[in-house]
Amino acid sequence: MRDVGWRWRWQRVPMRRPWDVADAWVGLLTLLALLLVVPAAGNAAGRAVAERGMSARAAQMTERHEAVAVLLRDAPRAGADAGAARGKLSEDEALVRARWSGPDGLSRVGDVVAVLGQHKGDRVRIWVHEDGQLAEVPLSRARVTGDAILAGLVAASLAALLLVALRRMCRRCLDRARLCAWDREWAEVGPQWGEYS
Structure with missing residues (x-):
């Protein structure tokens, strides 16, 4: 049998079910979110910390x-x-x-x-x-930059973990739907198997 991997969820095949299509869309949206949201979250957090740090440094340099x-x-x-x-x-x-x-x-x-x-x-x-x-000693530019980079990395990591956790939760819900549907279908088809033996 030819291995088609995840691509079969996007093709019109008889074994494809609505939850398979939903799973494919959730996976695609998660990938897009990882590519867009994670860098944006890291950038926003890093910029915010850098701006706050540079403001604090400027204030310290005028007072000290x-x-x-x-x-x-x-x-x-x-x-x-x-x-x-x-x-x-x-x-x-x-x-x-x-x-x-x-x-x-x-x-x-x-x-x-x-x-x-x-x-x-x-x-x-x-x-x-x-x-x-x-x-x-007032804050140095290196310290402010280091804090901003660290904040950006932490924010990006948390965003990535959150997206992956949401993906797993959606996958669990879809797996439950799959199992319930299979149970219903087996309840309809299972008794008929005894007729042919």
Whole structure:
């Protein structure tokens, strides 16, 4: 027997039933949706996250200013205890007392992040608010781009999973219809088989 695969559902053959045609249409619509909706969902999510991230970055860049702090003490050496509360610090960083001038020209003293092993008098780049208080580093373009790409991939994946799940649900419903129809047809034809034996 020649293998015609899924194509028989589109041809007018005696074995084709209405649910077979419906199954073929659902499959075709799912394929089209995967080709159109998935990229659109990823693009929309990525653009939204990128726009929001760039707006946040622009706001942070206007509120925060880059400054230079001078270390007042040596940073701990590598392998030494860099402090109990590491917080967001990496393994090669420590909080060290330093002095800096804010945008208003006033001198300030506080703990800044320094690399282990830096010495007293070394300079460290920091970010400060308008009032001269320490601020976090503003969002970078790379971070915003990475977040946008990740959001786009997640949205596209979720859209694809949703479409595949809908396809499977439709297929189950059509399989139930097939089984019910086969049961009805067998109930009509089955008893006649005994007449010919």
